[in-house]
Every structure is written in structure tokens, then in C-alpha cells.
Amino acid sequence: MKKNLPEYDKLATGNPIFKARMQDVGYLDLAGCVALGATGPVLRSAGLPHDLRKSDPYCGYETYEFDVPTADTCDSYGRFLIRLEEMRQSLRIIEQCLDRLEPGPVMVADKKIAWPAQLALGPDGLGNSLDHIRKIMGTSMEALIHHFKLVTEGFRVPAGQTYTAIESPKGELGAHVVSDGGTRPYRVHFRDPSFTNLQAMAAMCEGGQVADVIVAVASIDPVMGGVDR
């Protein structure tokens, strides 16, 4: 991957046609980004180094070393350069992850919450590990009941609500999770960055050429699966 990434620089970064199509296209300055709630590469292309991995760390991101690339061009070309640089920074984080991988459990110890079986690859494909099935079917009635209850009904989550935001490649991805204390969510709402950033499309496109609309939309990188949910 490290070998392949420079190819994009060679192919596109200095390419005059590429630059002519992207520079000063899809312009949205910092005031516009903040007013429209744009996040991610769109916001960073306006010069604000806002990244939730730095400003509101989760999953221990504060202990990883990486930079938040920005641009001051406010255009599609700046967003393209930011994405290229973010991929290099991601590789840096991945290398740090690999150094930190220690053997250990990958599921919480609390038996009331943890999924009873880890998946394993058996002769008929991926599924519950055969050891686990042997144990619940052959040796322990209580373990079987526990498995059945947890898998079919699920665990209960205390009533309350929370908003958790992480930095997805496209911007701030937030999950508003509401529980009424049951085994099912009362409501889950996602603040998808594609949806919010897509609002900026009109501000970027109006007054420009028709062909530039496509470039501007591509620089927002909306994924409709996330926009519509």
C-alpha cells in the first residue's frame, strides 16, 4: 500500500488536466462550512484542522501519533490532497496498532452482556465454535439456557440516551441511541456526514458550470446508503 500510494501523486496531483478541472471548483469557505454543518475533508479543506479523533478522542486515539492534514484552498483539489494525505496518516496509525496488538480477549468479560460464543471457522463455514456447541448441548443445561436467552432475547440496556460521534472518512458520524430499558433500542438516529455535507452542494455549485457540479458532488463524496439510511 505504501508503494502504491505515491502512484496517485504521480498520476493526478501534478496533472494539469486534473488540476484545471478541480482547482477553484466546488468552492466553500470556512464560514460556509460552519454555517452548513459540513465536516470531514470538506471542512478541513477550508483550513480548520477539526478532527474528532483529536478534538474528542475515542477508542484511545489520543495515544496514537498522526497528523490532521488541512488545505486553505476551499476547493475540490484541496479535498483530494487531504484524502491522499489522510490515507498516509491511516497507514501510520495501522502500523502503531500492529505494534500494540497483545494477545487477550476481544469480548467484554461480563457474561450478562458478552455474546456467548465467539465465531469460529468450522467444516460447514463460519459459525459458533464446535467446542461451545458441545459444551452447551452436552454438558451444561444452564449454559444452554444462558446462550438461548442472550441470543434470542438479548441483553437489557439501562434506560437513557447518548450521542456518540466518531470521525468517519466523510466527517462526523454520530449515533444517537435511546433506550427505554428493554432488549431493543427505543430509537436510534444517525447523523450521517454524507447527508449533512450534501446540503453544501447547492452553495458549491450555483453560479458555476454544469460540468463542475459533478466535480463538486464527487468532492463531497456522498454515499446514498448513508444519506437515506
Add this chain to the structure above:
Amino acid sequence: MTTPHATPRATTEGTVYTVTGGDWDEVVESALKADDERIIVNMGPQHPSTHGVLRLILEIDGETVTEARCGIGYLHTGIEKNLEFRNWTQGTTFVTRMDYLTPFFNEAAYCLGVEKLLGIEDQIPDRATVLRVLLMELNRISSHLVCIATGGMELGATTIMIYGFRDRELVLDLFELITGLRMNHAFIRPGGLAQDLPRARSTSCASSSGP
């Protein structure tokens, strides 16, 4: 002059709202009144350059866009509503399909929220957290590659499209090795991960990301 876009209708089951498509009639009407140079172009929802099913409604004057609007909802799947009818663990299976280019981010956001409600953030094993970060960063690379690849293709640059998807394939191969699936993994679960890494995977991860 406002047109209700959702007209109510009484039925035996209660009031049913018929949602209609925006103020398109008004736009056409006002376009008819305007001068001949003004054209409204309905780009998409099946146009190859509109990222799936995004519908762009462009009002153009010659080659200049005077008004741009987007029509969304063509890929509405009701995922958020469906979540209310499945248990908390099954939720990951739904959220992973929302933004299908960033499945691990959807799962992580959802699971971090559920874990916060459960009050078990501190009990998540370190290995699970490190693996989540690892998968999310791999996912960031694959998502940006698709953005650059399809963005290049929309400009007419096919080489960068081929390059982008070639490198994305390296990441997806890793996902397949780790989770068993290339997309829609449902691998991050409330409480940790669905399974540990298969043996000898960290070497292949290193060789993919290494020089």
C-alpha cells in the same frame, strides 16, 4: 403559496399520509413562465456520475447553473426504524449496511453508544479497541480510495479509477481474512468483536501496509 407534500387521508387504520415528490410541479410551472433560455435539467437518479441514486435538479442558463437542488430518498431502506424491532446486538447487522463504504465506522459509532449506555466503556478489552482502530483506519483508506477512484472516473480519468479499485481490493482482502466478509461485516459488536483475528493474519496485514 405552499403545497402540502404529504396529503392526509383517513382510513380504518388511522390517518395515512401520501408523500409526494416535492414541489416539482411548481418548478415546471414557473419554468414555463420564464424566458426560453432557462432550462431545468433533471440529473439522475440513475445518472452514472451521481454517486448511486442522487437526483440533482439543476436550473441552468446556458452553461451556468443558477440553482442546484438535490433529491434524495431513492435508497431509503428504513434501517433506523428496523433497529427498533431487533435486539441490541442484531443492530450492528443493520448499521453496517447504512454507509456501505464505511461499515466499520457505522458499527463503531453504534457500539460505542450502546456501550456508553451500558456503562461498560472501561471494560472493553484493549485488544478489541486496538483492533477496532485498526479496522477503522483500513476502512478509511478503502473509503478514500473509492472517493478518489470514482471522482476520477467522473472526470473521465479511467486509469485512476482502475488504480483506486485495485488498491481497495487489497484492503477488502484483509477484511475478508479478518471478518469473513468484504462488506457488511457486523464484526464490531456491543462489548467487543465477533471473533478474534485468525492466526497469521497480522503478518499479512503488515505486508499489505508495509513497504
